[in-house]
Amino acid sequence: MSDFQRLQDEFQRCIVSGDDSVLDKILDSPKEKRDVLFGVYRFAYSSRLVEALSNDHPFLHTYLGDEMFDEMGKAYVVAKPSHHPNLRWFSQGIPEFLRANKPYSDHPEIYELADLEKALNDVFDATDGDVLAIEEVAAVPPDSWNDLRFHPHSTARRFDLTSNAAAIWIALKNEETPPDAEVSGEPSRILVWRQDNTPMFRELTAEEGMMWDEAAAGIPFGVLCSMLATYDDPDSAAGRGAGYLRGWIESGLLSGISIGS
Amino acid sequence: MTPSASIAEKSASEMNPGLATGERVRSGAKPPFLGFGLGLRPQHYNDILDGDPPIDWFEVISENYMIPGGKPLQMLERIRERYPVVMHGVSLSIASTAAPDYEYLTGLRDLARRVEPKWVSDHLCWTGVHGKNLHDLMPIPYTRESLDHVVDRVQLVQDFLGREIVLENVSTYVQFANPEMTEWEFLTELSRRSGCWLLFDVNNVYVSAFNHGYDPYTFLEGIPRDRVVQFHMAGHTHMETHIVDTHDHPVCDEVWDLYAAALKRFGAVSTIIERDDHIPPLDELLVEVQKLRDIAAEVLPESGEARQMERGS
Numbered sequence: 001m002s003d004f005q006r007l008q009d010e011f012q013r014c015i016v017s018g019d020d021s022v023l024d025k026i027l028d029s030p031k032e033k034r035d036v037l038f039g040v041y042r043f044a045y046s047s048r049l050v051e052a053l054s055n056d057h058p059f060l061h062t063y064l065g066d067e068m069f070d071e072m073g074k075a076y077v078v079a080k081p082s083h084h085p086n087l088r089w090f091s092q093g094i095p096e097f098l099r100a101n102k103p104y105s106d107h108p109e110i111y112e113l114a115d116l117e118k119a120l121n122d123v124f125d126a127t128d129g130d131v132l133a134i135e136e137v138a139a140v141p142p143d144s145w146n147d148l149r150f151h152p153h154s155t156a157r158r159f160d161l162t163s164n165a166a167a168i169w170i171a172l173k174n175e176e177t178p179p180d181a182e183v184s185g186e187p188s189r190i191l192v193w194r195q196d197n198t199p200m201f202r203e204l205t206a207e208e209g210m211m212w213d214e215a216a217a218g219i220p221f222g223v224l225c226s227m228l229a230t231y232d233d234p235d236s237a238a239g240r241g242a243g244y245l246r247g248w249i250e251s252g253l254l255s256g257i258s259i260g261s
Numbered sequence: 262m263t264p265s266a267s268i269a270e271k272s273a274s275e276m277n278p279g280l281a282t283g284e285r286v287r288s289g290a291k292p293p294f295l296g297f298g299l300g301l302r303p304q305h306y307n308d309i310l311d312g313d314p315p316i317d318w319f320e321v322i323s324e325n326y327m328i329p330g331g332k333p334l335q336m337l338e339r340i341r342e343r344y345p346v347v348m349h350g351v352s353l354s355i356a357s358t359a360a361p362d363y364e365y366l367t368g369l370r371d372l373a374r375r376v377e378p379k380w381v382s383d384h385l386c387w388t389g390v391h392g393k394n395l396h397d398l399m400p401i402p403y404t405r406e407s408l409d410h411v412v413d414r415v416q417l418v419q420d421f422l423g424r425e426i427v428l429e430n431v432s433t434y435v436q437f438a439n440p441e442m443t444e445w446e447f448l449t450e451l452s453r454r455s456g457c458w459l460l461f462d463v464n465n466v467y468v469s470a471f472n473h474g475y476d477p478y479t480f481l482e483g484i485p486r487d488r489v490v491q492f493h494m495a496g497h498t499h500m501e502t503h504i505v506d507t508h509d510h511p512v513c514d515e516v517w518d519l520y521a522a523a524l525k526r527f528g529a530v531s532t533i534i535e536r537d538d539h540i541p542p543l544d545e546l547l548v549e550v551q552k553l554r555d556i557a558a559e560v561l562p563e564s565g566e567a568r569q570m571e572r573g574s
């Protein structure tokens with residue numbers, strides 16, 4: 001190992017762990033002691049990373065408050081040091097970290113707020129994809145509708161939340177006092193995607209959520225309608241299905257269609 | 262290393278770096294003078310694209326666009342249709358003793374193919390070892406050993422990217438014991454031996470000089486006249502006994518003076534205002550860009566390039 005390599009090892013270890021051994025290798029300046037000068041790097045290291053977490057999770061920051069967010073962020077920096085050259089990916093492990101560590105793990109609304117923020121961050125710069133135009137669907141011959149399959153937009157992601165984290169997110173976004181945290185038996189069905197460059201999310205009803213999940217799994221429209229018939233009035237099932245479909249197309253949630261298996 | 266005539270005649274895109282002959286990328290062609298520009302920040306996308314601000318060129322942070330898709334890449338595409346663009350990275354970690362990160366280098370090369378920047382720059386520093394990234398610009402000891410290492414690494418990166426890179430002096434807070442040369446001697450040798458060009462951050466020179474108790478003008482005079490292709494101008498935070506390079510303030514008077522001296526030494530050099538934090542409205546930064554022009558026109562009235570600098574004013 002070269003001297004240069006040894007020096008970098010030690011410099012990094014002293015920044016990350018708080019060890020001072022590297023002070024032997026550096027000089028006092030004419031006006032300041034070396035420990036203060038080295039401290040500039042040590043302070044910058046954790047504060048820059050905590051700031052990056054705050055940029056990616058602004059509402060988690062507001063919800064926890066400055067003091068708790070800072071404490072959480074510093075603990076995350078220690079537990080999950082960055083292994084990627086791009087700071088963009090540093091916050092990726094936040095939801096998982098909150099789920100695994102007390103006191104956050106006792107509060108589903110905290111880690112689920114982080115889930116929602118992470119999903120919105122991820123769709124912001126996810127791979128670009130085609131957006132289905134309504135004309136393309138209008139051109140489908142009527143006798144092919146039963147076999148019509150739908151392809152979700154490349155940015156779309158669906159997940160369930162157990163808490164009212166979505167309502168908390170919306171209140172914080174509107175700079176209102178968030179509602180009290182709640183966990184209900186009925187999941188909150190979240191769909192996150194990017195529309196015209198803007199990350200979006202919606203909560204789906206049980207029926208629309210079912211239809212989305214089945215459609216995304218490749219189930220054709222005819223079968224989807226018979227599934228909808230078991231959720232509500234069977235006579236209007238096809239109309240409800242067409243209504244959901246129109247909403248998805250208008251929101252840029254689909255990338256394309258295909259006919260047949 | 263002997264410069265290769267056959268490589269020099271090819272454009273960067275025709276080369277297959279690092280694979281063919283083992284010869285070094287060494288075009289020797291100095292990047293062009295671009296005028297007076299600004300570091301591109303997302304806060305200003307709309308003002309730039311909707312208006313026609315008097316900005317000659319933009320420097321973009323490479324990592325901000327090393328992402329799968331979405332708005333940043335679209336904005337960059339629109340900006341590069343209208344302005345010359347330069348790519349400036351923060352994670353090359355050129356002085357790291359860790360193995361080269363080919364995944365990062367591939368991402369950088371792919372972005373450069375897409376953006377076709379006038380040049381690609383990063384910092385003379387390291388950002389981590391053992392797979393960790395500190396996301397900060399760490400100082401190096403100025404020794405023959407570290408110089409040899411960085412020269413090799415620069416050549417490897419230049420071969421991989423198929424172009425000469427540009428390296429910037431960083432602000433430092435500590436000096437290592439037993440240096441074998443000064444920072445400016447190190448930069449001079451590095452540029453001479455590897456063929457890389459230099460980005461002279463005027464503020465960083467001022468900050469490091471203050472922190473280590475040397476004269477910034479000695480640094481300036483220690484840098485060869487023909488190797489500098491870009492200036493950075495920025496602000497900082499003064500802590501009485503030392504200065505922290507926060508890049509979140511307007512440029513201070515002492516740094517403007519050093520800029521004037523740098524123009525005298527290096528002639529017309531592509532320059533940007535670089536603000537990284539507390540980003541003000543575009544108009545506020547345009548005042549500083551105009552000041553770059555005004556001082557250059559005053560210091561270099563005779564130069565043909567100085568007339569070009571009047572563009573947009």
Ligand SMILES: [Fe+2]
Nearest residue numbers: 429462493535
């Ligand atoms: Fe700089």
